[in-house]
Amino acid sequence: MAGKFITFEGIDGAGKSTHIAWLLAFLRSAGHPVVATREPGGTPLGEKLRELLLSEPMHLETEALLMFAARREHLDKLIRPALARGEWVVSDRFSDATYAYQGGGRGLSRDKLLALEEWVHGGFQPDLTLVFDLDPAIAAQRLAGTGNAPDRFEREPAEFFAAVRAAYLERAALDPGRVRLIDAGRAPEEVRVQLERIVADL
Numbered sequence: 073m074a075g076k077f078i079t080f081e082g083i084d085g086a087g088k089s090t091h092i093a094w095l096l097a098f099l100r101s102a103g104h105p106v107v108a109t110r111e112p113g114g115t116p117l118g119e120k121l122r123e124l125l126l127s128e129p130m131h132l133e134t135e136a137l138l139m140f141a142a143r144r145e146h147l148d149k150l151i152r153p154a155l156a157r158g159e160w161v162v163s164d165r166f167s168d169a170t171y172a173y174q175g176g177g178r179g180l181s182r183d184k185l186l187a188l189e190e191w192v193h194g195g196f197q198p199d200l201t202l203v204f205d206l207d208p209a210i211a212a213q214r215l216a217g218t219g220n221a222p223d224r225f226e227r228e229p230a231e232f233f234a235a236v237r238a239a240y241l242e243r244a245a246l247d248p249g250r251v252r253l254i255d256a257g258r259a260p261e262e263v264r265v266q267l268e269r270i271v272a273d274l
């Protein structure tokens with residue numbers, strides 16, 4: 073059976089990580105070979121680009137280009153080969169994040185994003201995208217509670233995350249078959265039930 077490509081999205085602090093770990097365990101227990109990966113990152117070069125992206129101030133177009141450069145490498149070296157071997161790929165973020173952060177958050181035009189997306193992955197899209205939707209004020213509290221030093225994105229103000237969230241909601245409205253919203257404000261067990269239902273459909 074062919075593998076599936078599942079991506080997790082949402083504003084920083086929405087709580088993707090715990091649920092990614094759960095989904096990986098769930099898929100493995102169902103007997104599927106699964107590769108877990110992330111963006112920006114997922115390859116040695118992509119991880120170097122990630123370090124730069126999360127720390128160095130840069131022009132917003134440089135930021136978008138580097139996100140797609142890392143993605144080009146990720147698709148070529150990891151995502152497509154794994155899917156071709158029949159494995160499932162679960163990625164913590166993919167191109168919807170660029171639409172949400174560089175498009176919604178920073179204001180890069182949709183035309184430029186579409187051109188980059190077309191260049192890097194044409195008609196290829198995840199089979200399923202789970203958007204963890206959460207009020208930015210609650211996400212900020214969750215992030216502060218981790219005690220970790222915030223990166224360049226996590227330091228952005230609440231208005232930035234409100235715009236990122238709105239862009240994710242727009243992505244879900246544009247492609248409701250692929251992009252599914254998860255109410256991340258619920259208790260973890262309830263979030264898991266939502267996830268289980270959606271993944272069972274797949």
Ligand code: TMP
Pocket residue numbers: 084110111112139164165166167169170171173174225226
């Ligand atoms: P993470 O903290 O969820 O690992 O993601 C790293 C950060 O990179 C997060 O703040 C979102 C941001 N990001 C973008 O701005 N655009 C993108 O295309 C991707 C993949 C991530």
